Amino acid sequence: MNTMAEETWTRTDRAGAAARLMLGWVGLLWAIEAVDLVTGHALDAYGILARDPDGLSGILFAPFLHFGFAHVAANSVPLLVLGFVTALSGIRRFLVVCALIMLADGIGIWLISPPNTITAGASGLVFGLFGYLLVRGFVERRTLGIAVALGVAAVYGSTILTGILPTDATVSWQAHLCGLAAGIATAVYHRRPARTA
Template sequence: MTDIQLDRSGTDRVRSAAKLMLAWVALLWALEVVDVLTGHALDAYGVVPREPAELVDVVPSAFLHFGFGHVASNTIPLLVLGFLAALGGIRRFLAVALLIVVVDGVAVWLVSPSGTNTAGASGLVFGLFGYLVARGFVERKALDVVVGLLIAAVWGGSIVAGLSPSATGVSWQGHLFGLVAGVAAAFVFRVRGRESV
């Protein structure tokens, strides 16, 4: 009976994580459709640095993009990394995501060049990457260490490239602070496990 309950719990976790991330990504695409239909009116909700009124846009900016190509570039990594992170629990995932989005958005507001407008889910993507790579080491769980190393092997090159200040049209600041916030989230929301590395 215990085994059946554990199996159901695991299946429920997978379903919940999958539903959440599919809905999240669908929302990003729906918002971009609205943005296009309104002549890109939603672009105004990106973060413009060091203007106090722009701080209210820190969270909304993580859901908005500058075109369908921009959304598309974030879709697969957000689906995969978000799904893997959400397997650890939906509430925990939402707390991790909120921490990443807020820290990243405020940091972008503080240090990005004047006159820029930053939006997109890539800060969250970089944050989830950092969170998943660090989580196993922080919690001393062998399976999570292996998952983190696999993620680093698959996406590490893209992550390093996204941190380059020479990349044009990309907020390397948003990527960098998202990554840092994700690693910090692994410490803030750590759960001590029995399995040690």
Template sequence: MSGPEAGWSRSERALAAGKLMLLWVALLWLLEVVDVLTGHALDGFGLSPRASSELVDVVPSAFIHFGFAHLAANTVPLLVLGFLAALAGLRRFLLVCALIIVVDGLGVWLVSPPHTNTAGASGLIFGLFGFLLVTGFVERRPLGVLAGLLIAATWGGSILAGLAPTQSGVSWQGHLLGLLAGVAAAFVFRRRAGGPAPSPRDAA
């Protein structure tokens, strides 16, 4: 780890990760309140496939939800998985999230069925799951491997259910693409033993 986080203690890193995820989720809830108060005007920031004008919504779509029930279902996994991923460093975490959101959003735009509108943090959640699942193996860190196994045991069942193409009203494509993007992020932003996380250019 490099930069200002290098000298942080474990408790300081945990506090920073917790604050970041609480602010992230608070933003999502604030946006949903605004959406409801404006007659769901923000739903237009969801992604409709293969329309060039929709490309500007690749990132915003990850912050918009279709109702409080949709958001509530994403809140706990985003908090937990985001917190765990952010413990290794906020800068790396934000880069991982950016890669997942962009790759997942572009994939949804490209492959989703016609006349659909896709939004929500679930693609990022699946991406963080994939990242945490494999990063310990990629970096050959025993504690990371153990953490990945525990995460798989805890969340694996719901993740597999979310990949089922038979679910109505669920973007299984977005879930699968997010998962794959998270696995890719574990390789792109892997840390070498005894050194900081490489930049995407260094890892190419």
């Protein structure tokens, strides 16, 4: 029933819903970081602790946690932009895509990050949404999707490329690489069926 309602929305309805969702999502990240600050950064321990069975629970929490407001700020604009564009296809689909990306990215981080390191932040999701948008139009053979892919590649391509390289010990290239791979895989797996006449 919800899917049917979404299909009858106008473009303005979709854009409004997508904007509200992403503003709320990013606002939540800032609120969580404020709580983290007040608690003396106690929430940081709930990130993904690599290769430790107890660290697997961090897969659920890590995309919402950050190591300071500068970290949140760095992820906020690309998450707003890429999330908004992705959510224009429908809120339900967007949430499924995000869940798949965050799960796959979290498992990848847990497996390949150095032991006893804690990873947190929304950048894995950001890289995942980039990968998803980059590939979706091509696998679905939709002109608008291909145009979106070229647009996000032009805006964020160089940042993504440098972000997956192990050039900064304080940045989890593993989260970026796994997020990108998860987004591409999600676009292939979760593509819309071809329309029939």
